[in-house]
Amino acid sequence: MAEDADPDSKTEDPSAKRLDEAAKKGNIAKSQEVGHLFVFLAAALLMWLMGDLLSRRVVGSTLVFFEQPHRIPIDPSHLTRLVLDLILDLSTVLGPVLGVFMAFSLAASVMQNPPQFTPEKIKPDIAKLSPIAGLKRIFSVQGAVEFIKNLAKVCIIGAILFVILMPELDRLETLIDLDLAVVLSFCATIVLKLLGSLIVIMAVVSVADYMYQRYNYMKQLRMTRQEVKDEHKETEGDPLIKARLRQLRMQRVRKRMMAAVPEASVVITNPTHYAVALKYESGQSEAPVVVAKGVDVLARRIREIATENKVPIVENPPLARALYKVELDQPIPVDHYRAVAEVISYIMRLKDGFNARYEPKVETVE
Template sequence: MAEESDDSEKTEDPSQKRLDDALKKGDVAKSQEVSAWFVLLGIGLSIAIMAKPAAAGLRDTLRAYFEFAHTIPVEGTGLKELWYQTGTSIAKSLALPLLMLLVMAVAGNLVQHRLVWSAEKIKPKFNKISPISGFKRLFSSESLVNFSKGLAKIVIVSGLMVAVLWPERDRIDTMIFRETSFMLAETRELIIKLIIAIIAFMTVVAAADFLYQRHRWFEKQKMTKQEVKEEYKQTEGDPHIKGRLRQLRMERSRKRMMAAVPDSTVVVTNPTHYAVALKYEDGMSAPVCLAKGTDTVALKIREVAKSHDIPVVENPPLARALYATIDIDQEIPEEHYKAVAEVIGFVLNLKRRRRGRGRTGKS
């Protein structure tokens, strides 16, 4: 019940990391029916293409033994040589059919998933030898599905055999009275017909089972909401910690920015929502932004500027435009040169007048 409850809570699609981890463990979507289909196809091709050459090779080898049986040594080194020649001849005759079956067996796995090297599946695990776990697997839903599937295949394949061989029953009855070469040729023909019928049926079974296994594997890889959160923490970091670090970086940046406001030449404001502190000195190619902000930060910039006797100029369009187009320690864009030059010119003239008044008052 606990496992069913856990499965019911897996509502989130698996992440790429979850899929990669499953692949590393050798946990892949695999249909035995697809592998069986490829092996069956290999058997059919071997019989259709390679049966005659293989049978001819075996026939020639065995015929020599029957024709010259009286001359074959059966003791000492002669017997050893006989076994060696016989084994070599049989191996040569069966090499290509066996190689065909090996290639098709490997292809049956490669078409379903890429090559995976993993020792996870062969590691000893207690639940594999536990009688309780084995009993649960024996009567699990998967075992019942496989049993029903196997029983259905036996019934249908038996029906196909009857459907293919029943029309040929008269020929099968008289086959034993024919010459060996004709009997073998007709037997090969009937076997090929039977394999074609079974392959056609197994094509449907393999395709359906492949889709079922893919769906079942994907559902197995799904994650609970808690697993998604834990994985995010492992790969991206705890969002609370990241948020706190981001906040600390912003606070430090804001402090450095405020510390630079006293060095500015002018602060352009909205007047309440935006504030941009600019610095310009002789020899600079263009004014530079030392600080900028909105609302609370803008208010703080204005307060620092006033406390250090930095001119604050209200120009809402320019303040909004500068805030949107420049970053800290960046020169203003060319399209704002004229407007900023007017503001800075106004501030410099204001400073000159103040200096002039100061000198007049002293004299």
């Protein structure tokens, strides 16, 4: 099977069909780091545009819990009403925030791959519950790469926090005595600095991770030469079968042409290389129709059948070559009306049963 093939034998890039089938199953190249980057971008945008507004709304909704906790009624009905009002008030603040985060997450996914419904992903898979399969994923090369990547991210974030917070340590001790709005504003400034630094780092990490995920994805879908051949046969058809079908079609066409030669009005030849049989019925067709044509051996057979059935044969090399380009059962082009009309007029002047081949050759019609 394809999955059991030796990885070293998979030297061919995946075909478009294989990539499409993988995408339909939900197997796509996707970097989680791109999603994290967009989440950080959304957070930074919200903090920059709406930081003050969000701070005031949060302070206004929670101020009573910090400044006047003794005035909060503790009976169940009033306490329930107060909590519900708080949840409703914070929802009006945090609802748009969550909407922005969802929009940015969706944009990160769409940017990497076009949206596609993949029912395969939501089907239950018992194999995913296997402890052995889970251990294989954890201790695989991919698992090791993910572990190193996450460890590096934690170290980087820790270093950024250290660099940003160290100069502010003295101010942190004084925050307990400041107004809540001032504390929130200070925290927003720190968070904005942190997000700015993280966005720069995550942009680099996201590009590198996406390139790695794409490379690993294409490597996993590589094909062996035999798989390429089998897919080509499946898509385009077996070359032997196609050749046989083409041969059968040609045989049917030849048989039909040979059956039409006895009914032809005239056969125009090269004289030996080309032969084109025309049929013209006065009053029934506007122009002569090509009912048979051939070169070399097939041309000789057309001449033989024409001779056996006393169909006039006229030698006109330029006209024969020109009419050979006309498709079977199609009328001749207007450009050749005059030349063919002269040939047919000549045939009609002959006596019944007299083969035109034995008359002096008709002058070539330009």
